[in-house]
Amino acid sequence: MKIGIGLPSTFLNISGSLIREWARLADDGPFSSLAVLDRLVYKDFEALTTLAVAAGETQRIRLMTAVLLAPLRNASVLAKQVASLDALSNGRLTLGLGIGGREDDYRAASVSFHSRGKRLEQQLELMTRLWTGQPVDEQTGPVGPQPVQAGGPEILIGGFAPAAINRLEHWGHGFLSGGGDLQQISGCYRLAEAAWQRSGKPGKPRLVADAYFGLGPDAAARSAAYILDYHAPLGPMAQQMAKFVLSTPETIKASLRIFEELGTDELVLMPCIPELDQVRRLADCLG
Amino acid sequence: MKIGIGLPSTIPDVSGSLIRAWARLAEDGPFSSLAVLDRLVYGNYDPLMTLAVVAGETQRIRLMTAVLLAPLRDASVLAKQTASLDALSNGRLTLGLGVGGREDDYRAASVPFHSRGKRLEQQLELMTRLWSGQPVDEQTGPVGPQSVQDGGPEILIGAYAPAAINRLERWGHGFLAAGSDARQVGELFGLAEAAWQRSGKPGKPRLVADVVFALGPDAVSRSTTYMLDYYAFLGPMAQYMADSVLVSQEAVRATIQAYEKIGTDELLFIPCIPELDQVRLLAECFA
Numbered sequence: 001m002k003i004g005i006g007l008p009s010t011f012l013n014i015s016g017s018l019i020r021e022w023a024r025l026a027d028d029g030p031f032s033s034l035a036v037l038d039r040l041v042y043k044d045f046e047a048l049t050t051l052a053v054a055a056g057e058t059q060r061i062r063l064m065t066a067v068l069l070a071p072l073r074n075a076s077v078l079a080k081q082v083a084s085l086d087a088l089s090n091g092r093l094t095l096g097l098g099i100g101g102r103e104d105d106y107r108a109a110s111v112s113f114h115s116r117g118k119r120l121e122q123q124l125e126l127m128t129r130l131w132t133g134q135p136v137d138e139q140t141g142p143v144g145p146q147p148v149q150a151g152g153p154e155i156l157i158g159g160f161a162p163a164a165i166n167r168l169e170h171w172g173h174g175f176l177s178g179g180g181d182l183q184q185i186s187g188c189y190r191l192a193e194a195a196w197q198r199s200g201k202p203g204k205p206r207l208v209a210d211a212y213f214g215l216g217p218d219a220a221a222r223s224a225a226y227i228l229d230y231h232a233p234l235g236p237m238a239q240q241m242a243k244f245v246l247s248t249p250e251t252i253k254a255s256l257r258i259f260e261e262l263g264t265d266e267l268v269l270m271p272c273i274p275e276l277d278q279v280r281r282l283a284d285c286l287g
Numbered sequence: 288m289k290i291g292i293g294l295p296s297t298i299p300d301v302s303g304s305l306i307r308a309w310a311r312l313a314e315d316g317p318f319s320s321l322a323v324l325d326r327l328v329y330g331n332y333d334p335l336m337t338l339a340v341v342a343g344e345t346q347r348i349r350l351m352t353a354v355l356l357a358p359l360r361d362a363s364v365l366a367k368q369t370a371s372l373d374a375l376s377n378g379r380l381t382l383g384l385g386v387g388g389r390e391d392d393y394r395a396a397s398v399p400f401h402s403r404g405k406r407l408e409q410q411l412e413l414m415t416r417l418w419s420g421q422p423v424d425e426q427t428g429p430v431g432p433q434s435v436q437d438g439g440p441e442i443l444i445g446a447y448a449p450a451a452i453n454r455l456e457r458w459g460h461g462f463l464a465a466g467s468d469a470r471q472v473g474e475l476f477g478l479a480e481a482a483w484q485r486s487g488k489p490g491k492p493r494l495v496a497d498v499v500f501a502l503g504p505d506a507v508s509r510s511t512t513y514m515l516d517y518y519a520f521l522g523p524m525a526q527y528m529a530d531s532v533l534v535s536q537e538a539v540r541a542t543i544q545a546y547e548k549i550g551t552d553e554l555l556f557i558p559c560i561p562e563l564d565q566v567r568l569l570a571e572c573f574a
Contacts, residue, residue: 089303104423109364139394
């Protein structure tokens, strides 16, 4: 099982240089991917811009959105930005895609909230065509550049609901589970594998999960403060999420074993404390 | 007068590693800015992703869109991407904004072509509010992050038509002219200064222009091939554009003098040949 690490792009008042140093440290370390979350009506750094800056700092590590809220964006501009980032990073982009659940993000983008799932499917249809070099329509040519990964970046379908997971029948190379308890994650994996089988594609979907971590002095309290702020729109659920944060080396090691037993191909650990020592502390747990 | 250089992001089949190496060379050299063009239905790299990747490669040099076709994009996502790029590059972003003239770009983005000027003005209105930390509307909070440059990145209004230049009455820190003829550009600068005066802002607008160059063996034939492809949509005018390329160090030096005389604050040299020696050959003209 591979281990990825999140970039601290969702914290208040952090500097660009912290993001850049964090990316370099992770590139030197034992991590497979750098991941970013996405949100519009919040103070976070924009997901694709953050990954592009990290691409310029790094050579090896994969760059992952976990997940990008595609429906907030214009599909042809998104196809171009994503192909550009894939090409400029020499094929290192993994595009986790989801729809999110915050109405304020959709109001800010002037995009309908209730049809966002359908919009994502239309976007996947168009972007998949554009990444293979096909024209927009009969009157309008193709939108380049050509991605380095043939046919476009690796796509992970993010979601909880069966209808969302079933998008794997048509699109995507894998599934990205966004939290929940282990039983829920396991259930989502099985749905993802069933959807993949119905698609007739050979092999299995890549199974990716994410979890929160915070290490060091006062890790539990500091992590909880961040989670309660970031997930405030969830109401009482935020309290529950704060309890799930992995805040000791022992709980991290135990979780690695459990996620591996579930069949996870890559576990992405998202930070709750925006300090560089978190990268080293997490690396020490893997060693 | 400052001298900036374009990145070869619109030249077909340019690799990400060339873009990154070009940026590092320009950062070490005597150049003030790295500039990118924008286009949707073409094989170029997306301008914001390109600038974000080179932000990760550089420390000092300014990052400029010349120009970004803002109406193709969604304003709140664009506000977030540009604020992020400004913050992650420690305040180095200059956002040249224009509407462009190619209908295919607008068809691909599903945005009306004929109201694009009005759309740009609405976008400037919203983005300016978001960059200063104000909420989207009464129901919807602010869209972060906070840019490093106070109130948002430096804005240059890119235009030819007097009505478009008059946007400087309400928005922007300066004016960006695409030019081959210093006399004509000088007249546009006069219009920009008049609009600035009417705005009641103190001082003067920053005046920026761009020209196209190609140096070294076969500069004429190689730049002509590229320009005829890039400007194919202009029909017979494409040859005029090809003929305006500066193809000798003498022509570059004469152009620098001519633009200095008309009061240009920064002159950008956009490349036609995607080879690293172009950066050195250009630097020799004025270093």
